[in-house]
Amino acid sequence: MGKTRAKTYAVLAVWIVLTLSLAGCATGKEIAWTQINSSDKELLIWAWDENFNIKAANIAAKYYRQQHPDIKIQVVAEEKHDIIRELKNGFETEVYTELPDIVLIEDYEIQKLLTSYTKEFFAMDHFLDYDLYQEYKTALVSMNGIHYGVPFDSGAAVMFYRKDYVEAAGYTEADMQNITWEKYVEVARRVKEKVGVHMLTVQPDDLGIIRIMMQSGGSWYVDRSGKHADIIDNIPLRNGLEIYKQLINEDLVVSVEGWDGFTRAFTQGEVATVVSGCWIAPSIRENQDQAGLWRVAAIPRMEKVKESVNASNIGGGSWYVLKNKTNYEEAACFLKETFGENREFMNELVKEINLVSTRKDARQMPAYEETEEYFGATNIFDVFLETTENVPVVNCGVRTYEIEDILEEELQIIVKEDDFGESLRKVQIQAQAIIN
Amino acid sequence: MSKKSRVMNVLQYVVLTILSIISIFPFFWMIIAATNKSVDVTKGTMVPGTYLLENIKNLMGSDLQYLTAFKNSLIIAVVTTALAMVVSSAAGYAFEVYKSKARDRVFSIVLLSMMVPFAALMVPLFRLFSKFNNIPVLKWIGLNSTGSVIIIAVATAFLIFFFRQNTKTFPRELIEASRIDGLGEFKIFTKIYMPTMKSTYAAAVVVTFMASWNNYLWPLIALQSEEKRTLPLVISAMGSSYTPDYGMIMTAVVIATLPTAIIFFIMQKQFVAGMTGSVKG
Structure with missing residues (x-):
């Protein structure tokens, strides 16, 4: 009796172990994938640097919520290279639920991603007038004449x-x-x-x-x-x-x-x-x-x-919208109404994080007129x-x-x-x- | 003691002292840095400062949700360790105590899983776990759940191997005697084996807790929302800043080191005994 029970335990233990440790090798019938985070009113943003980019994204969220109070926006701080790693992982597996709606990507890294995963990024040409930005920056955020990124900070x-x-x-x-x-x-x-x-x-x-x-x-x-x-x-x-x-x-x-x-x-x-x-x-x-x-x-x-x-x-980075997320249009709208066109918001960023904008009309922002004691007035x-x-x-x-x-x-x-x-x-x- | 062996003794101590200083220095620097302003840290100061409280305040006040991450890490590490002890030790015990034809073949397969680097498993695991989100009963281990990080670390080939090796030193007579006295197999495991193998468990607790506490790659891709993220992810995010606040980062690191240090110090004696595989019966 004891022995039979013992065998049952042994088999059970081995079964658990094998299932868990070899979980990665599992294959089977594919289960249809539906979006679980399909709440229309939520935007997830990834960026790095809590004193600069994260702060900017949080201020942007504050501005956007004033016009769209029902939108939930979450900003998550990630390590710069981890962002790329997680994006690639998501793109390769085509599991989009874990990816953000909006992501900040360094200008040196984006061309590689755009080349390998063109269909993952949302083209922003209809949302933004790219003539308003410095040419060197728009060149960095576009591929084959299509603009994907919203230019952010100047390096x-x-x-x-x-x-x-x-x-x-x-x-x-x-x-x-x-x-x-x-x-x-x-x-x-x-x-x-x-x-x-x-x-x-x-x-x-x-x-x-x-x-x-x-x-x-x-x-x-x-x-x-x-x-x-x-x-x-x-x-x-x-x-x-x-x-x-x-x-x-x-x-x-x-x-x-x-x-x-x-x-x-x-x-x-x-x-x-x-x-x-x-x-x-x-x-x-x-x-x-x-x-x-x-x-x-x-x-x-x-x-x-x-x-x-x-x-x-x-250096310098730009914001991108991921096309395969449910809320990509809302995300594009968010970028247009904040980093894209909101001059009051950009002016606040100059004060808060010393942003050097890549907009051609940046000089007209009042915050750029201030002198600084630290640098000899x-x-x-x-x-x-x-x-x-x-x-x-x-x-x-x-x-x-x-x-x-x-x-x-x-x-x-x-x-x-x-x-x-x-x-x-x-x-x-x-x-x-x-x-x- | 001869003169020669005394010289050897002194030499040994000198070498050991130097090695200890080298090992302790990073911790020392970390603690000093936590008490200083960022700019003093970059200047390379080696004296304790008075900025600790300010650093803690900055840390708690930042957008990084440090406390939430701390809580998540603690829950994950404690639950993982507790479950791993039960599951992996039962497996290790069973592999050693019960004989069957397939035993060693199955064990080799378990060991083989140790040879596969995690990076190779990452993508299939990610896909698999994403499917769990759709199955109501498995939702709790789907992506972006605390369960997804726990479940993956509950049974590891290393722990099973470790328990199996240590079970070899467990006196068979105890099992036989217990059987004769009418104790069931389950009770033999819980009442006889577990208390006898305390030091093995202690060593396993330390190893598992540390591994779970410091785990980076899987939580990085499995956990996305801010309220689920663990400490290593938050600390890593702190580093990629144009102007990193080193004082604050070091404070965060010191706090993050505390639980593992406490666990280790409490179980130090048993840990050493467990690693060397001795059974006190």
Whole structure:
């Protein structure tokens, strides 16, 4: 009796175990899938950065609810790369209930998603007048002439510099306006000599500075079509690498690890300039000990590249509507009435999160007229907006980060060798291989 | 003690001290950082600050629903651990105690499931669980439910293997004696086996609780709504910010570390005994 019972238990235990641990291998009759979250009045939004994007989405929700009180809007903070992973998972499995209605995607990532999952994104052409936005930004959110994203923040690349260091080296604020990288190197040498600090941080694992230089010359890792790697014959890239190499070889830059290494260097006063996106301003401003010491100017241009201008872009994101969600029209409406066309809302975002808008008429927003004590009572938005207006248009193609990984591997050789043509040839071949 | 062995002793202590410092340093840094302002953390300060309360206030005041996530993580970890102990130990016990022809073959299949990386199972699992949402009786383990995260961790090949290995040291005589005394198989398991194997259970509790508490990938794709999300997801979301508040993040991490640390310290002794597989009978 006991034994039979024991066997029953054993069989039961094994059965439970097998069912649970091998659940993933289960196959069977497909059960028709119906939307479970089909409540018409609910929008789910995903974004990253609770101090910036999440805050903006919550304010947008507040505005939208004033006009549409019956809509429920939920904003969820996710990690930037997790968003991409979850989207791909949802698209592949075609299980849409777990996906958001609206999602923020970084501009460098979107082309890859648009190419692989075109049918998943809702085209916004009928909802938004794209002529109202800066061209470089609309180019990033569209594919084959169709616009998918609602442009959000500008990643205007600017140069923050320490006025006290630069002055100690014998330069004035006027000397720092619209300079070339050659002049920048000259200032860097003097700063190093007189003040004893480096000019800039470089991160071996993040070639943001190269991207900034390259786009200021109107080019990218891929050509205009986005289908061919543009490395070996890319003059702005070559020049950017030359400058990068010079800065390293003359010991004018300090190498840091990761984001905290990057922020630590300027909060500790170890560098004289920060050449990065305008979104770094709040991090600089955080250190009240340095109030009044920082100024903002346009980034340097490359003297040897005639197309190069004192403006570029780094980072930035845009909002997208997922087409296969039940509420896609409501979601598109939400974006149109908030991030798309609501100027009062955008003005509030300038105040709340220092948003640098990519709208052409951004300058008319009153919040952009305010000066800031921290930056010596200057108006930093002037530089941000002017940069945004002049950013050269590029096609980021589908594999920015992957190509950059390849370039990073060759970087040590590029920095050491006199002629790095061979390295670039290698990068070109590998980059073309992953694009195909 | 000879001079040579004394020197060896000193050397051993020096090496161990250095290793301990290396292991403890991240925790030390984490606690220091939790008491400082973000800007001081980036400056690399190594002295405790006075900003802890402010950090906690910021954490609770942010849009991240930290407390909800904490509660979710706790419920998931506790329920998973409790269920896993019952199911996996019964399985491990059964595999060892009851003989059958297919036993070892079935056990190999269970072990095989350990070799399949989770990333490979993710998509089919996601599809499967999405179907559960449509079946009324299985809704509670469908996507975006706490059950979906619990059910998947209740029976793991590792735990079954662990219990089976430890059951090998369990004296068979006890089972035989109990049978002769008229105890049923179920009671032998609950009244004799479970109390005797306390330290094995303790080790399994620590391992399961930690794994469940720190689990990231499956909750990430299975849980979507804010009120269901777990701590690792919320903490991860904090990091991807243009201006991360390191003080607040570290406070969040310190609080998140507490439950596992407490569980470990309570069960430390049994854990070590359980891992080494000894039975005190």
